[in-house]
Amino acid sequence: MTEIIVAATLSANAQIIVVIMILGRLFEALWVPQLFWTNAGLCVVFLLAAKWRPRDARKLFSDIGQWMRTGYNTVKGDAVLTILIIIVVMAFLWLLFLAILLPPYSWDGLAYHLTMMGLWLQDGRIDDHMDSKHYILQTWPINAELFFLWNTVFFRNDTIVNCTQLFFVPLGMMSIYLMARRTGRRRRTSMLAGILFLTFPIVIQQATCCMIDIIFSVLFLASLAFLIKPRIEFSDVVYAAIGLGLFFGSKGSSAFIILAAVGSAFIYHLPHIFKRVKLVRFAGWLLAGLFFFLLAGSWQYAKNWAVFGNPVHPYNVEVFGKTIFKGPMDIKLHQGADLLKGWKEKLEHRSTLGQIYYSWTEPGKMYLYDSRVGGWGAAFFILLLPCLGAALLISLVRRDGRTFFTLLIILLSFWATPVGKFWVRYSIFIVSAFVISLAYLLDLLRTSSASHLLKGSLLLLIIPTLFLGGIGNINTHPPSALKSYLSLPFEKWHSSQFICGGWERRVFHKINDVTGPGTIIAHDRHFTYLFKYPLWNRDFSNKVFYIKGEKGEGENWEKVLDDWEAAVDKWDVDFWVSGKDSQTSQRARMKPGKFRLLIQGGKLALFQVIKEKEPEVDDET
């Protein structure tokens, strides 16, 4: 049943992506009725194709009931597992509460993940912010952002958008459980392995915010659960392909991880392929898999290829000195240490392995959703790391190929991660290797005192892990910030409350105060503030437009500004926000009869566009 749930979830996620892309990109009709009825219609078609009958529904409910009873019987009698489950359920509920209470607050979310979503919701199509100079908004894969959209569009409100990654956590747990079972672990230890997924601080910190690292890693874990299945079958190849496609479509760096995982899994399955499946039949499976992989994950790459002539624009790709895809940017972005303020001097002199080990010693004071170093917690470093070493060695000695190769595939995939490997949020999936190792050793030690010692140590370490920073140190909204936030009227519960920078926050507060249903706020590229998403109201009742206020090559400033003013009139703009010293702001200040300065400070200035009153019609004349 767990396998069915993971497979069904992957299929449902793929359907969401495909339908949104077809409606949003091809038909430019991304509205609720179209979205709802297309998905409902597809569900009906699939049920008819599967010849679904009422007795099948009865069997399904019966199977679910049996699955839950099996789960209960597995947990019953194991004190450590029971305690862990209680702790994790309480943690999940607390995170759910936080995710719904708080507006979106993560930097990357406010800067681009949700900004993309805001434009799609407003325009009813999948557009790429071609007005933005930020290449991320134009070219990066968007599967994860489409899941944010899915959680927002039906409510026309971002109340549960923070829950998106949290909803992926159970899928991650079930995927790890499945992976452990595939390696021959007992139900009890597999459950323990799965449950531990929500005890790592980086997972807890990310679970309530609109970053995409949990989505990224969980999609990979779900794919691995099918990829490593002994005696792989056609359906496993299909579901692995769907998962890898979704994974590929959420971040470009996944390509390297996919190559490592699929390559090593192929070698692992070679005996089975040659003896039972036969190569020709397997080639057919791979072709089918490729179809589903591309369907689930290639949309943005195809668009980039059509528009820029480069599927991975803006990156320049060279192989052995030969340019494969031409682009303005070196692919060696995110070399880790270059982007790490405060950690560069600690990392740059270390080898790759040294950087990883240093990061895993948890050298940071507190955990963040972007814990640049650290993020695994005490249990990982103290207990699970030695468990991995022991499990690798013992499984090799005992010729336990399933366990050894599964661990190897995960580790190779981790090693293929192109971004700094010490940067934990980019490789959350590696925790599966550690918890499966723990499960392996527990099965090996069975009911011996060593097994009890291992479980007791785990419990002892999980509690301070959660206390220290899993639940505790959420830096973005400490208790003082929460207290002031909760004291505000409900209408002011907005992302701008969490914006850093005193003046910028005040400008955004003013924007939230003055914009309402139907109001239009416009900006140019001199609105260089990092966060664009807070320009929208939480119910997306206002509109955010870009109007050109920059001078291009060979252009004249006077003409640019005249055109800008004409566009402001044409589009009936109510408010204008730009850089404080931009040309458009200077022009606006010169016309106080038309542009009223509401607030300026920091890098921003906000103007109200004064509309000419229409003359009143005298009915007497």
Added chain:
Amino acid sequence: MRRKLIRLSHFGIKGTIYLMWAAVVVQTVVYFVNPVRAETYKLSIEYWQGLWSVFFGAS
């Protein structure tokens, strides 16, 4: 020969487990000796106290 190999494997596994526990001890020392740990605990206690006062403290 097979019995010898099994015994060797058994002791190899036992030895690995003992080595693992030795590594756990070392890792524990490395983890807690880090001076940042005390600061993290202090901040965590403050966080939980602050959270308690937000939801249950006097208004």
